[in-house]
Amino acid sequence: MIKSFTSIFVKIFGKNSYIVIFFVIFFLIIFKFFNTTYNTYSILIWNYEQRMTQSYGYCKNESWGFYNYVIKKFNLENKSIKIINHEGHVLINALFQNIKVVDADAEYLMVLNLQSENDENIYDLKIDNINNYEIKYKFNNCYLLELND
Amino acid sequence: MIEIISILIQFFIFLIICSFPLRPKNLNNIFGNKVNSLNYMDCHALNIIIFLNILLMCSFFNINLKVIFFLLLTISTISIIYRREEIFILINKKNMLKFLFFFILCISIFISTAQILKLEWDGFHWILKALVFYNGNDIQDIRYVKSLPEYPHLGGYIWAFFWKNSILQLEYYGRFFYIYFYIVSIFTIFNLLNFKSDKILFLLIFITILITYDPYLFAGYQEYLIFSTLLIAARFIGLIDFNKKDEKNKIFLSIIIMSLLIWFKNEGLIYFLIFGSLLVILNQTTLNFKIYYFTTIFLIILIQYLLKKHVIGIFGSQHDLYMSEFIYLFYNFDLMILKLVTITKHLIIAMIKYPLWLITILLLFLIKIKTINDNLITRYFLYALILNLAIIYLIYLNIDQSSYKFFLRVTLDRLIFQTSGFYLYIFIYFLNKIKFKKINFLK
DSSP: OHHHHHHHHHHHHGGGHHHHHHHHHHHHHHHHHTTHHHHHHHHHHSOHHHHHHHHHOSSSTTOHHHHHHHHHHTTOTTOEEEEEETTOOOOOGGGOTTOEEOSSSOSEEEEESOOOOTTOOGGGSOOTTGGGEEEEEEETTEEEEEEOO | OHHHHHHHHHHHHHHHHTTOSOOHHHHHHHTOOSSSOOOHHHHHHHHHHHHHHHHHHHHTTTOOHHHHHHHHHHHHHHHHHHTHHHHHHHOSHHHHHHHHHHHHHHHHHHHHHHHHOOOOTTHHHHHHHHHHHHTTOOGGGGGGOSSOTTSOOHHHHHHHHHHHTSSSOOHHHHHHHHHHHHHHHHHHHGGGOSOOOHHHHHHHHHHHHHHHOOGGGGSSOSHHHHHHHHHHHHHHHTTOOTTOSOOHHHHHHHHHHHHGGGGTOTHHHHHHHHHHHHHHHHSOOOHHHHHHHHHHHHHHHHHHHHIIIIIIOOOOOSSOOOHHHHHHHHHOHHHHHHHHHHHHHHHHHHHHHSTHHHHHHHHHHHHOHHHHHHSHHHHHHHHHHHHHHHHHHHHHHHSOTTTHHHHHHHHHHHHHHHHHGGGHHHHHHHHHHSOOTTOGGGO
């Protein structure tokens, strides 16, 4: 079997057989180094939003999934929002172009990855005017709060 | 599936747009020589430089990104159809293999970026500039960007340009151009190699990518733009015969290539000034031409200043140089020694992270300083390296005591990385000195 395969290979490529083998191995090494086959599989299996959630986390790290969910669910486009990532990760609001991020007097407050001890809740933390807001949606340690009328 | 197909299309869009206007024939008439003729990849690299200059000009006129794109794509396509016979001649076994290698590298990194997607910390500063252009706002709106508005905008403009003009209009398509530019620049610098074995060339290119590829820096950072521009500049500086007086075109071309640096990042201004000035000083051209080149360098800087100050309306940097800090250090010798030691320590750590510097320094010792001094072009790169390191020391000595350690930790590695490609010339010079002929494998 192997012998016949080798003879067919040599018949096709002739003297260039070893060059072909060299380049095939070389290109396979490139694919392995960049993880190309797995990455292609991943892109085919998971859509853009799913991969964004995998990369940034749903309610961890930058929490793209939480942003995406609450913006769609509560129709936050063009609403003023103050965002706090309590774990210190960078704010990724630039990836959502239709939300208006402000530092004060926000209609909504988004607190991500809340860090708390023992029985502490979100209202025990030193966040400006936190008592003026009520929880609209909570997922694990990520909160969306709305300003009381 | 649609994402994979549009990634492939994006590659061919880059290929088409960057195939215009230069071609090997007319480039060789101006810049080539018998020893080192310019090939299609050199043209491609220079076309990218021209393309970036066109984008830079367009960025000040607030022209619709789609209009620029379709105009450039149409002109490039017509040019390719017009030159089809010339392109058909290029399609042979050797070139196809090289193209396949180039294609596989680009697509592999594109797909890797598309899978990881994530922007890193500074990426969220730079994307704000890209968004100004993506949303079709005026260039003056850069002033209102929340972080680092004073930083140059060309990187953001390129990002927005390809983001807006991609099939799916997803953010990461805009960053593909950085990857494409990086791969083209590496292929271009290796055109300086004297031996023509494809296998060794492919291995060297791959090893260089192994050493210099950092997905973190493709996550919205601008360092690769400086890195790639310097690689292309080094390729064309490598063509200059420093002992000849008649190398005006090549020197001018190298200065024009390096002038793009000032539009990518603030430190690009320093690189342009030291690498450009050194090129003029070490050249054996006439005094009149030296004055002409220096005037060109200062005019380019002046134009950038005027455009940023009066068109965009903002000019400055995150850290200005303060003489008071140097004076303070001068009277506190212990503190100065402590700072110097800390900077050196972080410099070594950064060089371990990006080992191209270590390879360069090791090669400098192997080639021997004396040999370098005999050769004007290697002397140029040696002096550039020394000045580059001196500037790094000056920058961090100037940052106050409370924060310099923080900045060393978070910025020095990137500062080291972005110029590392420039010294690849020394690596290639070293390889050109080795006799490879006896090795059968290379035939």
